[in-house]
Amino acid sequence: MKTLGKATQAIHAGEDPLARPNEKSGTPLMPPIYQNSTFRFTTAAECAEACTNEESGYVYTRWGNPTQQLLEQKLAVLESGEAALATASGMGAVSTALLTALAEGGHVIAMETLYSATHHLLNEDLVSLGIETTFVDATDVNQIERALRPDTKVIYLESPTNPLLKLVDLGACAEIAKAHGAITIIDNTFATPCGQQPIALGIDVVLHSMTKYLSGNGAVIAGAIVGNKQFIARAKTGALRNFGAVISPFNAWLTLHGIATLPLRWTQHCKNALRIAAFLETHPAVAWARYPGLRSHPQHELAKRQMNGFGGMITLELKGGLSAGERLVNRLKLCALAVSLGDVRTLICHPASTTHSLVPTEIRRQTGITDGIVRISVGLEDAEDIIDDLGQAFS
Numbered sequence: 491m492k493t494l495g496k497a498t499q500a501i502h503a504g505e506d507p508l509a510r511p512n513e514k515s516g517t518p519l520m521p522p523i524y525q526n527s528t529f530r531f532t533t534a535a536e537c538a539e540a541c542t543n544e545e546s547g548y549v550y551t552r553w554g555n556p557t558q559q560l561l562e563q564k565l566a567v568l569e570s571g572e573a574a575l576a577t578a579s580g581m582g583a584v585s586t587a588l589l590t591a592l593a594e595g596g597h598v599i600a601m602e603t604l605y606s607a608t609h610h611l612l613n614e615d616l617v618s619l620g621i622e623t624t625f626v627d628a629t630d631v632n633q634i635e636r637a638l639r640p641d642t643k644v645i646y647l648e649s650p651t652n653p654l655l656k657l658v659d660l661g662a663c664a665e666i667a668k669a670h671g672a673i674t675i676i677d678n679t680f681a682t683p684c685g686q687q688p689i690a691l692g693i694d695v696v697l698h699s700m701t702k703y704l705s706g707n708g709a710v711i712a713g714a715i716v717g718n719k720q721f722i723a724r725a726k727t728g729a730l731r732n733f734g735a736v737i738s739p740f741n742a743w744l745t746l747h748g749i750a751t752l753p754l755r756w757t758q759h760c761k762n763a764l765r766i767a768a769f770l771e772t773h774p775a776v777a778w779a780r781y782p783g784l785r786s787h788p789q790h791e792l793a794k795r796q797m798n799g800f801g802g803m804i805t806l807e808l809k810g811g812l813s814a815g816e817r818l819v820n821r822l823k824l825c826a827l828a829v830s831l832g833d834v835r836t837l838i839c840h841p842a843s844t845t846h847s848l849v850p851t852e853i854r855r856q857t858g859i860t861d862g863i864v865r866i867s868v869g870l871e872d873a874e875d876i877i878d879d880l881g882q883a884f885s
């Protein structure tokens with residue numbers, strides 16, 4: 491059967507159009523929410539069977555719930571994976587995936603510029619569990635190859651990276667990892683399943699902070715892991731269940747609402763961002779603006795090859811450095827000064843003092859996250875209005 495398009499998948503995948511409350515009723519058009527923590531059984535034998543056999547149904551929401559499961563089925567289809575898990579947050583997804591892949595220990599090679607909590611997890615929290623990470627500039631895949639050790643178990647990537655919007659050649663990384671028997675994990679939050687299909691490029695595990703584009707409305711904190719059936723089953727019955735980063739049914743249900751409009755929103759985020767990036771690139775107050783859709787982006791050709799649309803994130807440095815950045819964000823009226831991204835509203839923040847404050851200053855400097863850079867998550871307002879707001883703030 492022909493694969494359905496992303497817009498159709500986002501609305502229909504995982505949903506059962508025939509599921510009815512009883513024989514005579516119609517089907518609820520929007521899947522109902524199972525907002526319950528536990529499930530009742532009629533006999534001790536049934537309950538015991540359900541507790542010991544993973545296949546026999548729902549017992550307790552930390553182990554699984556129909557609303558979570560529907561979301562997970564949709565996520566697996568959208569990311570072209572075999573199975574998926576929804577988690578309580580993006581960091582819940584990152585930590586659950588790493589704890590699953592590294593259950594027996596091992597070495598990690600990671601991109602040097604990562605979301606700061608992920609950097610902290612690898613650079614500090616997992617070190618106390620005996621897990622060592624080598625950070626490399628994975629835009630040069632040779633650096634990954636050189637960092638390989640016999641005990642390397644995981645290659646951990648982001649592309650585009652937060653906040654410098656560097657890209658990694660995912661196909662090339664996957665080949666290196668496969669030849670070595672390591673697992674590749676990518677945080678695909680910035681690209682979404684509409685903008686990038688890492689599993690089709692050979693990556694093993696895809697993560698999301700669904701707090702961002704997937705839910706899209708700034709209403710939930712949520713995360714996702716997509717991979718093959720074995721990996722997802724191990725994560726579900728191991729790290730997810732026992733460390734407990736489980737999504738609530740309500741947040742799963744809100745995220746389902748958000749995902750239905752993701753493909754439409756993605757197209758508009760990309761359109762708006764391209765216009766705003768072009769405006770910023772030539773503005774006299776701006777030292778440089780980076781956006782994968784601009785020809786001036788050093789990896790524009792890779793972005794064209796690997797991505798479908800260039801996303802809604804723009805990073806820039808002002809000629810006046812940190813103080814100019816502070817003046818800019820203080821003067822904005824429409825764009826909101828806020829961390830997070832992927833929202834319908836345009837959000838602007840200063841990574842060095844906010845999202846990346848957990849990364850040690852020395853490493854921030856080495857990796858180019860200077861004090862003067864500003865990150866914009868372009869929203870879905872009219873592009874002209876966003877440009878006017880930025881223009882009045884610059885002036």
Ligand SMILES: Cc1ncc(COP(=O)(O)O)c(C=O)c1O
Pocket residue numbers: 579580581582605607648652677679680698699700701711712713830
């Ligand atoms: C790329 C990326 N991954 C993961 C996270 C963590 O997500 P959450 O805040 O949902 O835990 C973030 C948060 O900003 C992020 O930007």
